Amino acid sequence: MTAPLSPRLLSVATASPPHVLHQSEVTMRARDIFGRRQGEFDRIAPVFENAGIRTRRSVQPIAWYSEPAGWPERTRAYLEGGCDLFIAAAQNALDKAGLQASDVDTVVTVSSTGIATPSLEARAAERLGLRPDVARIPVFGLGCAGGVTGLGLAAKLAKATPGSLVLLVCVELCTLSFRGEAFSKANIVATALFGDGAAAALVRAGDRDGAVEITGSAEHQWPGTLDIMGWDVDAEGLGVVFAKSIPPFAEEHLGAAMEGLLARMGLAREDVGRFACHPGGAKVITALERSLGLPQGELDIERDVLSEFGNMSAPTALFVLDRVLERPGPDVTVLTAMGPGFTASACALARVA
Structure with a gap:
């Protein structure tokens, strides 16, 4: 009996939101927002210089982060920006592999920076062109490990059904967690580090496509x-x-x-x-x-x-x-x-x- 072929990575692709935030601009904006505690901020501020970050991308312009935001505002931004990034990353991966959205049998969606019910792949399905019978697997809570764990899960799903095409999409809008009212070391570190983005991968087992x-x-x-x-x-x-x-x-x-x-x-x-x-x-x-x-x-x-x-x-x-x-x-x-x-x-x- 011939051993089954291992799952193959057919493509991996990325997508970024439109707003480019320069680290120097973020630092100045954070200093303005936390200005009432200027002395304490200045002691923590070197984290912005030492983070190793020059720019990052955001689904919102920088002025958005100066205004108060609760669950409704953050969720609206997550749903709109998340769907757009989901579609962009998925389409980029499909284009690289020379495939269509209608070829996809299973979608694994990894996201931990917002809550969406229906989940992002359901909201994006018609715009992207996914089939009505596509299997949907939304995954929450993996955080920074989500891309790696998600790729492993996609490979296991592909291996379980040779010939089926599995689309993995990771979407995270980390900047939406910014708290202008919360002066804490964790919040300052997150402000210095976090950006928004999405990535997608296509996986299939049972043939010799993919390098x-x-x-x-x-x-x-x-x-x-x-x-x-x-x-x-x-x-x-x-x-x-x-x-x-x-x-x-x-x-x-x-x-x-x-x-x-x-x-x-x-x-x-x-x-x-x-x-x-x-x-x-x-x-x-x-x-x-x-x-x-x-x-x-x-x-x-x-x-x-x-x-x-x-x-x-x-x-x-x-x-x-x-x-x-x-x-x-x-x-x-x-x-x-x-x-x-x-x-x-x-x-x-x-x-x-």
């Missing part, structure tokens, strides 16, 4: 770490939780966890030609290099994506993967990210002839 096989995926959750990252939900919307400093945690713990992740995917450390990582921030990237035993500066694409787009949560790792796959590269790439839980997620990809 990249998805050979495995795995996750690791550290016990007793639920408070490291997440959302607080209150009357105003979703408020960011950064209860512990993530860079030192990553530097201390990710390396050992990665050994287990690789083993569960049938890999050893020496098999990996490149790690493609979610760039949560400049200090996080440095911590990842140290924890994974990489030369300083190895994660150059990650730094470029962070500088241009900021931390977009779930889509960011796929922005990195898109650029990694554009280069002539190693046979095996491991895509990895950390997110709420606190969790590390990994997905192994192998180039094929």
Whole structure:
């Protein structure tokens, strides 16, 4: 009996909203908003300079963030901007693969920065041209790990039904969580880091299309770490939780966890030609290099994506993967990210002839 073909990545593509926010402009706007606490803000302000971010994209112009916003205003912005980005990212992935929306059998939607019922893929279905019988799988709560975990889920779904086409779309509008009334270190750090964006991927098993096989995926959750990252939900919307400093945690713990992740995917450390990582921030990237035993500066694409787009949560790792796959590269790439839980997620990809 012939072994089933591994799921293949047919394309990966990205999409960005129209408003470009320069870090210097964001810093000045934040200083104005928090001006009543100028002295305290100035002590925290270096995070804007040290974040490794030059620009990021937003679904709203910068003036929007100076006005009070609650659940209704944030949700309207999420639904409008999220649907537009969903369609743009999905269409870009379809165009790259030479496919139509009507070819899609299953849609996996990953988003943790807003609430939509009906979910985003249902709202976007007619505009995009999805079939009425398409299977819909919306996923909430994965945060920054969502792009990697979502790709692993898409691969498993494709493998379960060879020949079916699975569309993964990650949409995150992180900037909508900004709180002008909440002067906290977590809110300031989020303001310095967060951007909006979307990414999509097409996966299919059972044929030889696509130059990249998805050979495995795995996750690791550290016990007793639920408070490291997440959302607080209150009357105003979703408020960011950064209860512990993530860079030192990553530097201390990710390396050992990665050994287990690789083993569960049938890999050893020496098999990996490149790690493609979610760039949560400049200090996080440095911590990842140290924890994974990489030369300083190895994660150059990650730094470029962070500088241009900021931390977009779930889509960011796929922005990195898109650029990694554009280069002539190693046979095996491991895509990895950390997110709420606190969790590390990994997905192994192998180039094929």
